[in-house]
Amino acid sequence: DNTLLxxxxxxxxxxxxxxxxALARAINKRKKKGLPxxxxxxxxxxxxxxRAARDLGVALSTxxxxxxxxxxxxxxxxxxxxxxxxxxxxxxDIDDDASIG
Numbered sequence: 001d002n003t004l005l006x007x008x009x010x011x012x013x014x015x016x017x018x019x020x021x022a023l024a025r026a027i028n029k030r031k032k033k034g035l036p037x038x039x040x041x042x043x044x045x046x047x048x049x050x051r052a053a054r055d056l057g058v059a060l061s062t063x064x065x066x067x068x069x070x071x072x073x074x075x076x077x078x079x080x081x082x083x084x085x086x087x088x089x090x091x092x093d094i095d096d097d098a099s100i101g
Contacts, residue, residue: 004036005038010043011043012045013046016047017051017052021051021052027056028058031059037060
């Protein structure tokens, strides 16, 4: 039991998407060989993209099923600003201004 890899700490190593994707592939290979899963993985301080996080999550999961990939919908109603202008009206602003005076 002493020879098994249990934890990987690669915090603040400057690892970016390419490195995290390589790590995910390596963990998948480990899983396919039937080796025990990791108990800990420390990635603090590294850049992890959505894709890399997703692939790493799949590799670390104990499930053997491939996850369903959700496609992101096209452009949102917010226009990429996070603010939905359709739900706001100028009337609210007028009322607020009148009560300030």
